[in-house]
Amino acid sequence: xxxxxxxxxxxxxxxxxxxxxxxxxxxxxxxxxxxxxxxxxxxxxxxxxxxxxxxxxxxxxxxxxxxxxxxxxxxxxxxxxxxxxxxxxxxxxxxxxxxxxxxxxxxxxxxxxxxxxxxxxxxxxxxxxxxxxxxxxxxxxxxxxxxxxxxxxxxxxxxxxxxxxx
Amino acid sequence: xxxxxxxxxxxxxxxxxxxxxxxxxxxxxxxxxxxxxxxxxxxxxxxxxxxxxxxxxxxxxxxxxxxxxxxxxxxxxxxxxxxxxxxxxxxxxxxxxxxxxxxxxxxxxxxxxxxxxxxxxxxxxxxxxxxxxxxxxxxxxxxxxxxxxxxxxxxxxxxxxxxxxxxxxxxxxxxxxxxxxxxxxxxxxxxxxxxxxxxxxxxxxxxxxxxxxxxxxxxxxxxxxxxxxxxxxxxxxxxxxxxxxxxxxxxxxxxxxxxxxxxxxxxxxxxxxxxxxxxxxxxxxxxxxxxxxxxxxxxxxxxxxxxxxxxxxxxxxxxxxxxxxxxxxxxxxxxxxxxxxxxxxxxxxxxxxxxxxxxxxxxxxxxxxxxxxxxxxxxxxxxxxxxxxxxxxxxxxxxxxxxxxxxxxxxxxxxxxxxxxxxxxxxxxxxxxxxxxxxxxxxxxxxxxxxxxxxxxxxxxxxxxxxxxxxxxxxxxxxxxxxxxxxxxxxxxxxxxxxxxxxxxxxxxxxxxxxxxxxxxxxxxxxxxxxxxxxxxxxxxxxxxxxxxxxxxxxxxxxxxxxxxxxxxxxxxxxxxxxx
Ligand SMILES: Cc1cc2nc3c(=O)[nH]c(=O)nc-3n(C[C@H](O)[C@H](O)[C@H](O)COP(=O)(O)OP(=O)(O)OC[C@H]3O[C@@H](n4cnc5c(N)ncnc54)[C@H](O)[C@@H]3O)c2cc1C
Ligand SMILES: Cc1ncc(C[n+]2csc(CCOP(=O)(O)OP(=O)(O)O)c2C)c(N)n1
Ligand SMILES: [Mg+2]
Numbered sequence: 001x002x003x004x005x006x007x008x009x010x011x012x013x014x015x016x017x018x019x020x021x022x023x024x025x026x027x028x029x030x031x032x033x034x035x036x037x038x039x040x041x042x043x044x045x046x047x048x049x050x051x052x053x054x055x056x057x058x059x060x061x062x063x064x065x066x067x068x069x070x071x072x073x074x075x076x077x078x079x080x081x082x083x084x085x086x087x088x089x090x091x092x093x094x095x096x097x098x099x100x101x102x103x104x105x106x107x108x109x110x111x112x113x114x115x116x117x118x119x120x121x122x123x124x125x126x127x128x129x130x131x132x133x134x135x136x137x138x139x140x141x142x143x144x145x146x147x148x149x150x151x152x153x154x155x156x157x158x159x160x161x162x163x164x165x166x
Numbered sequence: 167x168x169x170x171x172x173x174x175x176x177x178x179x180x181x182x183x184x185x186x187x188x189x190x191x192x193x194x195x196x197x198x199x200x201x202x203x204x205x206x207x208x209x210x211x212x213x214x215x216x217x218x219x220x221x222x223x224x225x226x227x228x229x230x231x232x233x234x235x236x237x238x239x240x241x242x243x244x245x246x247x248x249x250x251x252x253x254x255x256x257x258x259x260x261x262x263x264x265x266x267x268x269x270x271x272x273x274x275x276x277x278x279x280x281x282x283x284x285x286x287x288x289x290x291x292x293x294x295x296x297x298x299x300x301x302x303x304x305x306x307x308x309x310x311x312x313x314x315x316x317x318x319x320x321x322x323x324x325x326x327x328x329x330x331x332x333x334x335x336x337x338x339x340x341x342x343x344x345x346x347x348x349x350x351x352x353x354x355x356x357x358x359x360x361x362x363x364x365x366x367x368x369x370x371x372x373x374x375x376x377x378x379x380x381x382x383x384x385x386x387x388x389x390x391x392x393x394x395x396x397x398x399x400x401x402x403x404x405x406x407x408x409x410x411x412x413x414x415x416x417x418x419x420x421x422x423x424x425x426x427x428x429x430x431x432x433x434x435x436x437x438x439x440x441x442x443x444x445x446x447x448x449x450x451x452x453x454x455x456x457x458x459x460x461x462x463x464x465x466x467x468x469x470x471x472x473x474x475x476x477x478x479x480x481x482x483x484x485x486x487x488x489x490x491x492x493x494x495x496x497x498x499x500x501x502x503x504x505x506x507x508x509x510x511x512x513x514x515x516x517x518x519x520x521x522x523x524x525x526x527x528x529x530x531x532x533x534x535x536x537x538x539x540x541x542x543x544x545x546x547x548x549x550x551x552x553x554x555x556x557x558x559x560x561x562x563x564x565x566x567x568x569x570x571x572x573x574x575x576x577x578x579x580x581x582x583x584x585x586x587x588x589x590x591x592x593x594x595x596x597x598x599x600x601x602x603x604x605x606x607x608x609x610x611x612x613x614x615x616x617x618x619x620x621x622x623x624x625x626x627x628x629x630x631x632x633x634x635x636x637x638x639x640x641x642x643x644x645x646x647x648x649x650x651x652x653x654x655x656x657x658x659x660x661x662x663x664x665x666x667x668x669x670x671x672x673x674x675x676x677x678x679x680x681x682x683x684x685x686x687x688x689x690x691x692x693x694x695x696x697x698x699x700x701x702x703x704x705x706x707x708x709x710x711x712x713x714x715x716x717x718x719x720x721x722x723x724x725x726x727x728x729x730x731x732x733x734x735x736x737x738x739x740x741x742x743x744x745x746x
Contacts, residue, residue, distance in 0.1 A: 012349055016284060016296070027289050057476070064473035070293040070313060073349040166348060 004033070005059050006085060006156045008164050009048040009066060009075040013039050017046065017071040024069065030054065030062050034153030045073065045166065049155045073166055082159040088126070088152040089134045090116075093145040095123040104145065111137050122147065130154075169339040171300040171331035172201035175264070178307045180207045181341040184235050186226060186600055187211070188219040192239025193279060194266025197331035211600065211629060214621035216243050218593040220250020221619065224259050225594025228580045229555055230601040231386060233260040233314050240266040241279030244325075245286065249587060251321045252290035256584025257407060258384060260319035262310050263287075269329040270298055283325045292320030300330050300337055308342040317352025318471040319384055352470060356487035356495055364442075364466045364483045365499035371440035372511035374400045377423065377452075380407030380583070381445015381469060383576045385489040388412065391444065394493050397500070398507060401519055403431035405446050407583045410573030415552075420519065421528075424452040425720050426565045429527035429735070432718070432726040434519055435460055443467040445489050448478040449584070458725030468492045527718050528569055529734040536711035537686050539563060539638045542693075543570035546608060546636060549693040554606040555580060555598045559591035559615030562644035565716040567610040589618030592635065596622060599631035606634070606697060613639040613666055613707075623676035626703045634696050635705045637669060640712040648715045652730075673705035682707045 011017050018037055025032050033051040040047045052062060059077065066072055095101045104123050108115055111133070117124035127137055131154055138149065158164070169177060175198055179187065188211045191199045202210055213219040216238045223234025234254075238247050244265040254261045265287075268277040284296050293313050295306050306324060314322040368374065382391050388411045395402050395418055402412050403423040412419055421428035423435055435441070441463040446452070453459045456479055465481040467474075468489055475484040485492050530540045543566050546554070556571055557580040558564040564581055573579045580598055582590040595609040616637055626633060646661040670680030679702050683692045689708065696704040717732035731737065 016288075016294075019285070020288060023288055057480075061473065061477060064475075068471065068473050070347070070350050 002053055002055055003059070004079065005052050005054070005077055006079045006083070006154060007050045007052065007063060007066065007075060008078050008156065009050065010040070010073045010164060010166060011046050011048060011069075012071040012073065013044050013046040014071060018048075020069050020071060021048065021050070021066065024065055028061075028065065030058065036153040036155055042166070049153070051154050074164060076158070076164050078156050078158050081162065083156050084159060085130050085154050085156040086128050087131050087134055087154045088128050089137070090124060090126055090150045091138070091146065092122055092124045092148040093141060094121060094147055095145070096121045100145065104141065107137070107141055111140070113137065167339045168336040170197070170201070170333045170336050171303055171326070172197035172333060174300070174303050174339045175307070175326070175331065176201045176205060176208055177339060178304055178341065179235065180205070182307075182311055184208055186223075187235045187237050188213055188223040188226075188597065189237030190216050190219055190239065190243060192243050192266065194240035194268060194328045195237060195243075195331075197328065197333055198237065198264075198266070198326075200333065201331075210237075211596075211625065213593065213625050215619065216246035217249050217589060218619050218622045218625065220247050220261070220263065221253065221587075221590050221593035222597035222600075222622070222625075223261055224250060224254045224590075225557055225580050225597030226601045227254075227259050227261055227597075228594070229577050229598040231577065232601075233262055233311060234597065236261065236263040238263070238265055239279070240268055240283070241281050244281055244283040248286060248290065249589075251287055251323065253582050253585045253587040253590060254321040255290045255292065257380065257582065258319050259321065260314040261321040262307075262314050263321055263323045265323060265325045267296070267325045267327040270327045271329070273327065283323065287323045290321075291323050292318075294323035294325065296325045297330050298327070300332075300335060303330060304339060305342050305345075308345045309347060312345045312347070313350060353472075353486045354470075354488045354491055356468070356485040356492040358495070360483060360485045361492065361495045362499050364485060365496050365503060366505070367440055367464060367466060367483060368398070368442060368496070369500065369503060369505040369507055371400075372508055373437060373439045373515045374398070374442065374512075375434050375438035375440070375463070376400055376402040376442045376444065377405075377435070377446055378402060378408045378411055378444045379405040379446025381489055382408050382411035385445060385470070386576075387445075387489040387493060388576045390490050390493040394497060397497070399512060400507075401434055401516070403427070403434065405449070405452055405583070406568055406581070408446065409568060409579045411576045413574040414572035415574055420523070422568055423726075424449075425454070426569065426716050426718065429525050429718055429729060429731065430519055430522040432720065432729060433522045436726040437518070438463050441465045443469075443481070444493070445469060447474045450478070453478060454720045454725050455723050525736050527731055527735045529732060529736065530714075531734055534686070534711060537683065537689060537708055539566045539640070539708075539710045539714055540570050541686060542636065542638060542689055542708050542710065543567055543610065545690045545693055546610070547571045549690065549697055550606045550608065554578070554608050555602060557581065557591045557594040557598060557607070557609045559609075559611040560586045560588045560645070561612045561615055562640070562648065562714070562716050563610050563612045563615075563638040566638070588615040591615060592619050592633070593622045593625070595633040596626055596629070596631045599633050600629065607631075608634045608636050610636045610638065612644060613637060613641065613669075614643045614663070617667075620672070623673065623678060623703070623705075627677040630701065632699065632701050632703050635703070637705065637707045638710050639666075639669070639707050640710045640714065641666065642712055644712075644714070645716070651715070652721065669705055669707040673703075678703040678705055680705045680707065682709065684709045
């Protein structure tokens with residue numbers, strides 16, 4: 001059965017590291033839903049979050065193949081246990097006239113989002129949450145309002161004292 | 167010691183104990199070649215094509231167990247090396263390939279002879295490094311050798327921009343004795359719980375089968391494997407890559423398995439109840455249709471690379487570790503268990519295996535007026551007393567060599583299994599001969615394959631490597647022709663060449679001895695004469711039966727019990743020949 005998995009990877013913060021992961025996924029035909037990467041508190045390490053879809057067997061191969069990359073220090077399939085998943089979205093909305101502006105503000109309140117930039121005819125809204133929540137927001141606002149969306153892709157962390165560290 | 171980057175590279179190779187560098191010069195590596203010129207410890211072997219350099223280094227590595235080292239220039243030097251890098255990668259051969267690169271300020275500017283060597287080689291190396299600062303050169307080289315030779319071995323590329331080897335910039339050099347890599351720790355010791363479970367299952371088997379592979383050669387675990395088989399009395403089969411790790415002339419050995427494996431090995435696989443896979447990766451040439459693979463067996467798999475395990479076939483007891491250690495641990499676990507193998511069940515299993523063996527699946531027509539390729543290999547075996555190092559190219563001749571030259575020692579059978587690279591055989595033989603100067607080295611090849619790296623005959627003369635080329639000349643790309651005969655109604659589309667060179671003259675023009683052999687009666691004498699010429703490269707052009715096929719054969723979608731068998735083999739019922 002195909003399931004969604006969130007794989008967190010700690011890897012050497014080297015220039016070629018990201019292309020090794022991307023190359024692995026394309027060469028072996030694995031599916032990537034999203035991929036985010038940034039340095040950690042230790043600048044020599046990057047943390048990557050990969051969301052993928054696949055059967056038990058495929059995800060097992062994905063984690064083995066990732067572990068085999070010499071730049072990968074450690075990884076965990078955080079969806080194996082309880083975890084928190086967050087994604088950031090910035091969305092620019094056309095906000096002309098009072099009714100549109102108040103309609104958008106209402107949505108922002110309901111979703112506990114924030115307006116982070118305002119101009120005469122636009123609002124830019126920031127929203128974090130699970131991917132589903134971001135999808136729901138997009139659905140809730142009138143498509144005619146949407147000028148631009150940018151999403152970070154999912155990141156995640158395990159609950160409790162479990163942690164992915166060197 | 168104050169050294170330039172070029173000097174550091176050469177001094178490092180010397181300190182690392184590297185004997186030979188196989189290479190070809192060019193602009194981006196001229197500083198390195200200049201440093202090479204001013205010393206005598208590291209010997210450079212000048213090939214005639216960079217593909218030849220990689221195969222020669224690879225052959226040297228396979229025959230000696232030491233990493234092969236290659237040095238090529240940027241751009242076309244690097245791209246020409248790619249086929250050889252991929253060949254080594256698929257067979258897990260330790261190799262360090264140094265590619266020159268344009269100077270760091272020019273990288274990314276489409277400079278003269280610039281290619282993204284790191285990008286191009288990424289999918290076919292174990293790892294690769296770009297060195298941007300001469301201060302990192304020595305430690306990076308140390309890491310490259312460490313990664314290439316440990317765990318599951320493989321090729322590592324080190325891309326070095328020209329300014330990093332600048333003779334005007336000298337820095338302090340000290341050989342890095344140790345290497346620290348937090349992200350790379352291959353597992354060597356097997357998990358004790360898994361080892362115990364495996365030991366129990368092995369002893370409880372009624373129809374066991376040991377399936378060994380190239381990992382045994384790479385782990386240098388022949389002695390441990392041989393002990394393991396002897397104490398159990400179990401049958402053993404091997405992949406193409408594992409041949410020689412267990413003595414092929416021993417009665418417990420059933421021959422190779424898989425697509426062109428023996429009847430007894432493949433039937434044994436199909437009927438076994440416990441399969442013990444040792445350093446083999448369940449390749450599709452071995453498994454046939456995976457849904458029909460070992461239908462009745464519980465499977466134990468020992469492999470150093472976790473990603474080899476349960477990749478193609480789900481196994482019951484995986485053990486990640488080095489074969490040497492794991493086999494020793496399993497043997498120790500046997501001693502603690504009171505259990506003994508069921509000798510009655512084993513005896514009746516052996517009876518069945520011997521019945522299969524008695525069909526003589528490798529039988530061929532010995533009364534033909536034409537030279538049979540199998541016969542040449544049998545004679546090669548006799549003349550070299552089974553002691554030669556045999557390299558091969560890719561095709562029918564490769565399978566005949568694997569089937570008819572029973573290797574009793576590891577590291578003697580040198581061929582491209584995973585990538586199946588035509589052109590491998592001759593340069594590999596040169597590398598083997600450099601590693602074993604006094605030994606008999608034969609390159610079994612075909613008239614198509616040999617032409618892919620024929621230019622290395624020139625290298626063989628320059629370095630006086632007296633390899634013996636055994637060309638099984640069937641005037642066809644025989645392996646392709648065989649598939650076309652079976653699956654395309656004998657439409658031989660482009661599987662022959664209208665013109666072939668006169669191989670005798672060709673060999674002579676390269677400064678070697680050439681022989682043409684056209685009659686079966688002349689085969690042995692020719693081989694004897696050739697191998698008696700200890701200091702000459704001899705090219706033997708055997709004109710063989712062009713219609714011969716490789717049997718047995720498992721075609722796509724079939725299981726191990728569904729082989730095509732040779733017309734000559736002894737089936738009780740003629741219908742059994744087409745078990746499909
Ligand atoms: C024309 C042609 C026909 C072929 N027909 C056949 C055929 O009929 N039968 C056949 O068998 N092959 C055949 N092959 C070869 C086939 O393609 C594969 O190359 C071969 O089967 C793989 O062998 P292997 O499983 O031993 O793996 P290898 O490629 O040798 O891999 C070795 C395995 O051992 C592991 N390993 C390495 N070092 C260690 C260690 N220290 N400890 C533990 N594990 C280790 C590795 O991780 C890997 O999984 C053919 C090839 C060609 C070109
Ligand atoms: C570089 C490369 N190109 C193509 C192939 C496909 N191929 C496999 S065997 C073969 C024919 C080999 O012919 P020959 O060397 O004469 O050997 P024979 O099969 O006749 O013994 C070909 C073309 C290959 N393995 N390698
Ligand atoms: Mg041929």
